[in-house]
Amino acid sequence: MAEHDEIDAPALNGAALDWVVRTGSDAFDDWPAFHAWLEADPRHAAAYHATAADIDAMAAIVPPEPVTPVVVAIPARRRWPVWAGGAIAASLALFLGYGAIETGAHPYAIETAAGAIRTVQLADGSSIAIGGATRLILDRDDPRVATLEHGEAMFVVRHDDRDPFEVSVGGARLIDVGTAFDVKRVRGETRVAVSEGAVDYNPGRDGIRLAKGQGLHVRDGKATVSAVDVASVGSWRDSVLAYENVPLAEVADDLSRALGVDLRADPSVATRAFSGSIATAKLAGDPRLAAPLLGVAIRERGGHWVMSARS
Template identity: 85%
Template sequence: MAEHDDTDAPALTALEACALDWVVRTGSDAFEDWPAFHAWLEADPSHAAAYHAMALNIEDVAATVPPAPVASVDVRPVRRRWPVWTGGAIAASLALLVGYEAIETQSHPYAIETAAGAMRTIRLADGSSIAMGGATRLVLDRDDPRAATLEHGEAMFVVRHDARDPFEVRVGGARLVDVGTAFDVKHARGETRVAVSEGAVDYNPGRDAIRLVQGQGLLVRGGKATVTSVDVASVGSWRDSVLAYDGVPLAEVADDLSRALGVDLRADPTVAKRAFSGSIATAKLAGDPALAAPLLGVAIRKRGGHWVMSARS
């Protein structure tokens, strides 16, 4: 292999070297330490920017090198994965990188879950962030940082818009594609609720797409999608321990309180469909759902290992 003259190669800063280290490590199929990677991203906003810059530089280098011949080719389109550098060593500068193996892979999903009563914020390499409520499961893809699947629970997405590579959220068999957006998504009891606080989002892009703009929401229930109005100030308010509602069934309120407080609260059929409008400051409940009973106009009592919301006697 020909030697490279690195006399004029610029030295990387400590942050750039660390970011390059993470780009190389996360590009390997053997990498598993995703919690440590996300902790590093969340430690300082400059980390995500540096990681993104190093990743883009590597993509530019990779684009100039022809792929090695292979015996067979999978013709299904896949997103390029970060290159894995031969020898496993991290060079002192991008100019010193002497070779790589471009690896084309299938998706590499991984799940992040929160326990009931807990919240977590994930900062993505592109500068986007996802706040997760309690008892929420989110699936991300190591090969596609611009996609997420909300399996259950609630999450607030604040997305860095890129028209060439839109951020996509999959939920309940549907797709939400950002149009420069901050939006909240909740999926529970077989229903999906979306609320947009900034920009716009397209629900199921295509011929039957529904575009939601700031101040609009969407309720998907029983296969029927209904556009609603939402209070922008209340979108994602659960992040500040406030649950805000406008005509929502008490069964849904019970589910939300369960996730927020880390308890098992169920709505009795006698009150499950009763509509509630108002706000609940969950921090003031101190983990005791019964303290919310007067506000909700119901009785809340503990029965065995769970709580039950029922009509007042």
């Protein structure tokens, strides 16, 4: 749909409600089609959000129907009361011609295979680039929250002071302050690097604010802040892995995710620090080509690759 096209408001509102209904269902799994619809025209995302906001507002005013009390666990952020579903559906049906609406608030996982990169466009206008062998949890009802379980992701966030974007990682919280930032979770450690704006790590009395050009490394509960090269933040999206005093064990993990191979660092070199950049596209999937740069030997052994000291 071109920007100059006239818009059919009833049709757009109907489509938006249809997506709200579908994405709120436990059975919904057609996220690529949903994202394609959002990206087709900026008015789609606006209509989707407006419809979801109307449901939020109606959930707050529709009186509950008498029901047998049931104890349930309800997440804290932006959830529609379970009793409001029928009343809201009936009200919206009168306006848009739909007979029913199913509301829900459920997380869903996005997982990538090693060697793959995927970019997700969120309904709020933010985007997330997801590296290989990564598991990210998003929320169908709230595009402003995410959880990185393992792997690496680059967040480019549309900032909203009233509703900041929140990323959970390693038991900690990251809150955006107008931000583009990279988050990595490997070997029980967390790394954060900010290329634009700022990020609050565990905001509060003992929180840490990371500004543009700063990074954070959390290991065994200890957080260390250091300077980072802004140009290198998220460079893995362009097939470049950039490091500053990072152990080779972590480099091996990153190469495994980027190349789609199983590369392990032998204890003899696992803790050795490496600084530099690796152009993964030039490796053609063969980790041995990185050995001279890393100052190690890389050999195939028992179905996987091993990084070890040169003999």
